[in-house]
Amino acid sequence: MEKVWIFLILSSFGVAIWQGNLEGVVKALFDSTNSAIELCVGIAGILCMWSGFMKIAERSGFVSLLSKIVRPLIKLLFPDVANEPEISGQIGMNIAANMLGLGNVATPTGIKAIEKLQERNKNKERLSNAMLMLVVLNTASIQLIPTTVIALRANYGSANPTSIVLPTIVSSVVSVIVGIILVKVVSKKERE
């Protein structure tokens, strides 16, 4: 990230000097700090509200209820560990938290799940089939409600901030299916 950031700043000033646009860039530099403050103030409220609702869902067991619902899915995606309730429960929690957009639940549950999978992994140097599936599911978004994006849209005066929910679900589902197929292909090649 550091390299990207340094590259952006330096190349910007380089191009600005080359194109004789230094005045505009310096103005943009100072104006941009205002937009950063406005942005954070703008999304703070909605972000806090969702965290509130999600805390209720977490404490009431709504999240683990969802993990029971996704159990058949775990059988399909993680056939190697489906019979181990401790691991599959952990994976189910991770998937459920991802779907609800609970970042600070998804990350800890995902880490715990991959550690448990590593204990049963025969080759400690490389990802097992189940571990590969877990990583790919977490890199592809399976979030149902993209709350941050909705908050941002509301902040910029959208007439219907949530209008992107359905397109987002369609796009997520297609990319997740592609990811699952690729993992299955890689896993199968390994077994032969």
Place this chain on the structure above:
Amino acid sequence: MKVVDYVSYLLIPILIIAIILHAQKKKVPIYDNFIEGVKEGGGTVLKIFPTILAIIVAITVFRESGALALVIRLVQPITSFLGIPEEVLPLGFMSSVSGGASLGILADTLGTYGPDSTIGKMASTILGSSETTLYVLAVYTAAAKVKDTRGALWIGLVCDAVALYVAVIFCR
């Protein structure tokens, strides 16, 4: 698009009602937990602010200087062949690399084109349907202490590209 809007509107109240009714059934304190969650949300905002400022500053000067236009001109022949508008290209590039950065770019895009424009909707969908692949991969492989990731990065990036393309087609 009217139906899409309506279903999208409907999902939020259904989720909230389900959460509250379930908590009531389980006799979990609803109001107290809500307040606690809000506090945590405040922490999240403070946590992401430095990244947002750093990225917005860098991205703004990168765009205003004309450097971004140079980069996009290089890849545009390929993406325009696929029907991807050049306005969403910066976000498409950044969403796999940095969550904070792509949030900054989305904010910028929404401010420039408007959240309800086709470009605005495409950009929102692209970010909503992508996870920061590099970050997730780094955290998980570090937790498991494995060296061989069996192409997980490439699978993740292919997923991101697919998500971007579907988002563009669906919002067009």
